[in-house]
Amino acid sequence: MSSHTASQRYLSTRGGSYDFSFEEVVLKGLASDGGLFIPEEIPSLPSDWASKWQHLSFQELAYEIFSLYISPAEIPASDLKDIIRRSYATFRSDDVTPTVTLDQDKNIHLLELFHGPTFAFKDVALQFLGNLFEYFLVRRNQGKAGRAREHLTVIGATSGDTGSAAIYGLRGKKDVSVFIMHPHGKVSAVQEAQMTTVLDANVHNLAVDGTFDDCQDFVKALFADPEINKTHRLAAVNSINWARILAQITYYFHSYFNLIRQTSFLPASTIRFVVPTGNFGDILAGYFAKRMGLPVEKLIIATNENDILHRFWQSGKYEKHPVYGKEAEGGLVEDGVKAHEGGVKETLSPAMDILVSSNFERLLWYLSYQVYSTSGDAVSQRRAQAGDHVRNWLNELKSKGGFGVDKQILEAAQKDFASYRVSDDEVLETIRSTFNAPTSKQYVLDPHSAIGIHAALRSAEVSKPPSTHHISLATAHPAKFSNAVERALPGDMGYFRDQVLPAEFRGLEDKPRRVSHVKKAEGWEGVRKVVIAEVELELQAADEANE
């Protein structure tokens, strides 16, 4: 236990109960039983939240929301406000995450989440997490020198956006080394350049032969490895880290209030958030907002052709078996289950080319708690039972490649969420039609945001009442994925270069880079070797600087 009074206790989705503070959960990332941390209680909103919060800035709203989860005994109010202020001072929009209306007749809006330093929604959480790590380390290292100082070894997996956002959130920070694994050759050219052109000594890029899921598995293997955990304090920047989810809750509230201020939306109207989904972290923050009391009718999961979540919402079966023609045929077969490489399809929305969505485990816990709880049982027993269910499902996923849930679990999931699967052709068509629509003023969508808009339009066709407002999350700037934009708008690339391409991206790809290559055969142990060696070099350099 830390010396700071815990805001609330955290549980592991796999049944463990931990007396950890917010600080410990943020620094640990993953529970030692392999589960993800979840807060014991989802706090309810204060009764006057709607009137009291409606005119708050993004930063003020973040403070109110975070304060429901973090007690001032853990982070004093003035310190939390300062962390929030510094985290969002790096954004190019004063509103941090503005909401714009794309189609007034159909009530389709876009929540623009790409105004941070790396032009992707990940900045909202990772600017905050970088400053949180720094805050905790400064506090822990007061009066300590040399090797007695606590050092964080941050390990992350990325399909392109988390990596650059984490690197920009942590570059140059004292007592932190950051190692980011990306699937070699499978991120966009701009994403790769964003990550590998950062040459700060504490930043390490690893290009791994394999898929994003392999990188994510390597992260989990390192967290479970007793050897590295004996000598290194590992920390997570992926959305397995609870602080990532917490930070993302703010923009659901902020957008709701923006909608009320900017449009004909009345608090009594119906609202749906549409979220392009891969690892299920972004939409899980929406689920927390809804459970806290934000009046959201449904959360819409929008997947690309890697549609494990969409298939689950249709069938109650969560299966990673490949269903994609040629790639599937080329896949490996283990116990009748085709392994990853064949299961992931490379699409025009590469950041969502994910087979297994890590945060889905958190939702499963809540569904299981809701459905299987017996009212007579003690709360601790009910929590443990939910953890047992999740552990069994996850074991089946590992051993058999999938699992199925009972009808009641599926129905509970369908109550809060609906899903759509969007193909590459539909992505291109949506970028094109949005650009050409008279109402949307040549708006250029990135392919991930186009997946959201396509799903929003389909949901709008069937929504009752027809006045339902859809807020679709624009998760990245189109310049990060110019390949898809170029295919959708071949005649308008001059416009794209002159009007859309940010100055920050011009010349980026020509800058010097640093990246190590991890070959397939080296596996996660190969990554461990690189991490241990490079952290030691950094620590030696710090020793020499202090002599």
Ligand SMILES: Cc1ncc(COP(=O)(O)O)c(C=O)c1O
């Ligand atoms: C641009 C973009 N859109 C959508 C997603 C999906 O978000 P999540 O993984 O939180 O579901 C990601 C990455 O995860 C992304 O980088």
Ligand SMILES: N[C@@H](CCOP(=O)(O)O)C(=O)O
């Ligand atoms: N799309 C992500 C994949 C990692 O997801 P995370 O939200 O769990 O960090 C990326 O761009 O890296």
